[in-house]
Amino acid sequence: MLFSPAPPMHIPDGFLSLYVSAICWLVTILVLSLAISKTNQSLGERQVPLMGVMAAFIFAAQMINFPVLGGTSGHLLGGALAAITLGPWAGMIVMTAVIAVQALLFQDGGLTVMGANILNMGLIPVIVGYGFYRAVLNRNRIAKLAVTGVAAWLSVMAGALFTALQIWLSGHAQLDVIVPAMLFVHIFIGIGEAMITVAALSFIMRTRPDLLGEESESAKAGGGWVLIGLAIALVVILLSPFASSDPDGLERVAINLGFINTSNAAVYNILPDYSIPLLGQTSSSTIAAGVIGVMVVVGLAYAAGRFLQKKKV
Amino acid sequence: MHSDAFDRYHHGHSLIHHIDPRVKVILTLALIVSNVMLPDGAWPAFTLMWLVLLILNRVSGLGFWFTFARSFIALPFALAAITVLFSPQGNSVLSIKILMWNLMISDYGLIHFASIVVRSWLSVQIAILLVATTQFPDIVHAFKHLHVPAILTTIIAFLYRYLFVLVDEVLRLLRAREARSAAASGSRSAGGVLWHAKVAGNMAGQLFLRSYERSDRIYNAMLARGYQGQMHTLNPHHYHLSDWLTLGASSILIIILQWIGRL
Numbered sequence: 001m002l003f004s005p006a007p008p009m010h011i012p013d014g015f016l017s018l019y020v021s022a023i024c025w026l027v028t029i030l031v032l033s034l035a036i037s038k039t040n041q042s043l044g045e046r047q048v049p050l051m052g053v054m055a056a057f058i059f060a061a062q063m064i065n066f067p068v069l070g071g072t073s074g075h076l077l078g079g080a081l082a083a084i085t086l087g088p089w090a091g092m093i094v095m096t097a098v099i100a101v102q103a104l105l106f107q108d109g110g111l112t113v114m115g116a117n118i119l120n121m122g123l124i125p126v127i128v129g130y131g132f133y134r135a136v137l138n139r140n141r142i143a144k145l146a147v148t149g150v151a152a153w154l155s156v157m158a159g160a161l162f163t164a165l166q167i168w169l170s171g172h173a174q175l176d177v178i179v180p181a182m183l184f185v186h187i188f189i190g191i192g193e194a195m196i197t198v199a200a201l202s203f204i205m206r207t208r209p210d211l212l213g214e215e216s217e218s219a220k221a222g223g224g225w226v227l228i229g230l231a232i233a234l235v236v237i238l239l240s241p242f243a244s245s246d247p248d249g250l251e252r253v254a255i256n257l258g259f260i261n262t263s264n265a266a267v268y269n270i271l272p273d274y275s276i277p278l279l280g281q282t283s284s285s286t287i288a289a290g291v292i293g294v295m296v297v298v299g300l301a302y303a304a305g306r307f308l309q310k311k312k313v
Numbered sequence: 314m315h316s317d318a319f320d321r322y323h324h325g326h327s328l329i330h331h332i333d334p335r336v337k338v339i340l341t342l343a344l345i346v347s348n349v350m351l352p353d354g355a356w357p358a359f360t361l362m363w364l365v366l367l368i369l370n371r372v373s374g375l376g377f378w379f380t381f382a383r384s385f386i387a388l389p390f391a392l393a394a395i396t397v398l399f400s401p402q403g404n405s406v407l408s409i410k411i412l413m414w415n416l417m418i419s420d421y422g423l424i425h426f427a428s429i430v431v432r433s434w435l436s437v438q439i440a441i442l443l444v445a446t447t448q449f450p451d452i453v454h455a456f457k458h459l460h461v462p463a464i465l466t467t468i469i470a471f472l473y474r475y476l477f478v479l480v481d482e483v484l485r486l487l488r489a490r491e492a493r494s495a496a497a498s499g500s501r502s503a504g505g506v507l508w509h510a511k512v513a514g515n516m517a518g519q520l521f522l523r524s525y526e527r528s529d530r531i532y533n534a535m536l537a538r539g540y541q542g543q544m545h546t547l548n549p550h551h552y553h554l555s556d557w558l559t560l561g562a563s564s565i566l567i568i569i570l571q572w573i574g575r576l
């Protein structure tokens with residue numbers, strides 16, 4: 001009863017093939033060692049207790065929930081918030097510690113797949129969250145909050161997409177079912193994350209703006225983050241409409257099952273030809289629609305920020 | 314709150330409690346990797362693994378069904394793999410008509426799905442046994458010996474230490490929210506979703522500031538007590554003969570499991 005509501009992203013052992021787990025570990029270790037060497041350079045020993053307590057904060061903050069709709073509740077996952085308040089490198093290490101303890105102590109996520117879990121819930125959300133925030137670092141408060149909301153939502157969606165892709169690459173689910181299913185579930189989890197992250201950031205901005213000011217760790221990171229964060233977000237945007245433009249996936253499976261025998265099954269084998277799912281007849285137009293849609297949302301959020309700021313002054 | 318509320322360690326003096334933490338961590342990982350490597354439908358190997366687990370439960374003095382009773386945490390995730398049931402390979406066993414969809418469950422899909430669930434269920438039990446028989450600081454210390462970077466193990470040690478303190482803070486915040494908004498939980502009488510989200514966000518922000526300020530006090534207190542950037546332990550680790558024997562026996566077990574699984 002006391003323990004944190006597990007978001008459906010913690011992959012347990014056995015759900016990824018060893019091959020996929022190993023690749024995820026490799027990527028995670030590479031990025032983490034970079035993060036560790038960067039933090040060792042820039043942080044004093046004072047920062048180590050800070051990061052430890054902040055990791056406990058993320059863990060504890062995941063227990064703060066609020067009712068959303070029909071008995072479901074939203075709660076914080078914390079990737080974007082950690083990135084914004086602690087800076088990207090420290091944020092990654094803090095999220096890694098959180099995921100490690102969830103797996104080690106509470107069996108919330110497996111041990112062999114911990115590399116994948118760290119990647120999906122620790123590294124990707126921090127990169128996306130920080131990349132977006134870094135782009136509006138010198139803008140006004142409203143623009144920061146609006147972009148933070150978009151970033152928090154996208155960080156959850158990106159993590160969900162990576163999870164789905166890893167399960168599919170392991171040959172444990174079908175692409176046209178798992179991607180829409182994971183993304184659909186996380187649309188709402190992401191909205192909860194966005195609302196709570198924006199509210200928390202706004203609270204910190206009002207009470208301790210010095211923690212987020214010019215001298216903060218978060219402000220020191222380079223502008224390259226913007227590019228990487230936007231690139232990952234773009235991948236999510238490119239893949240989501242493809243996934244959701246194919247709502248009849250189940251029907252297609254049924255057709256395969258009912259009318260086409262196993263000769264066509266190669267499509268679902270491990271590591272199928274990437275070009276088959278991506279070059280669908282309508283996918284280019286839906287991808288374009290997705291990109292335009294997100295640009296409109298970001299533009300509107302920005303315009304709203306500018307407008308509100310002018311009105312205030 | 315007392316730290317026991319979260320701690321998964323059950324004190325005891327069994328053989329398993331006394332194995333070196335490094336050996337236990339390595340064996341846990343090796344057994345889980347061995348599970349994941351077993352091919353689909355290797356039922357004799359899965360059964361043997363489970364029997365070994367039951368015996369280990371018994372030896373550790375936790376009771377025969379200890380890990381079994383706590384192992385259902387991984388099952389909700391099985392939903393993510395449910396689509397393999399409808400895999401287009403193999404012969405159909407069962408077909409379900411839902412509206413216009415004609416879903417067929419194939420024998421291949423059924424075996425594949427069951428194997429995935431059994432693998433993760435066994436792996437969770439192994440991990441539960443590790444944390445139930447090893448104190449968490451010892452596990453962290455073992456990881457440090459196994460060359461996990463010091464900054465990570467130190468942060469994890471801090472996380473573990475202050476988790477209880479911050480969870481106390483969260484419980485106070487949650488109690489305060491309940492006391493001040495009587496009908497808020499689940500009903501709309503106290504405000505909409507946005508209002509609820511704002512309150513929860515303010516609580517998270519409040520918790521952030523309290524944690525931030527607490528970490529400053531912690532650091533100063535640690536400096537006053539001679540902190541030099543290193544964590545020390547009172548339980549030094551030494552390999553004994555029994556540790557080497559355990560390692561040897563487990564390696565043989567893993568080889569047997571893999572051999573049975575591939576028969």
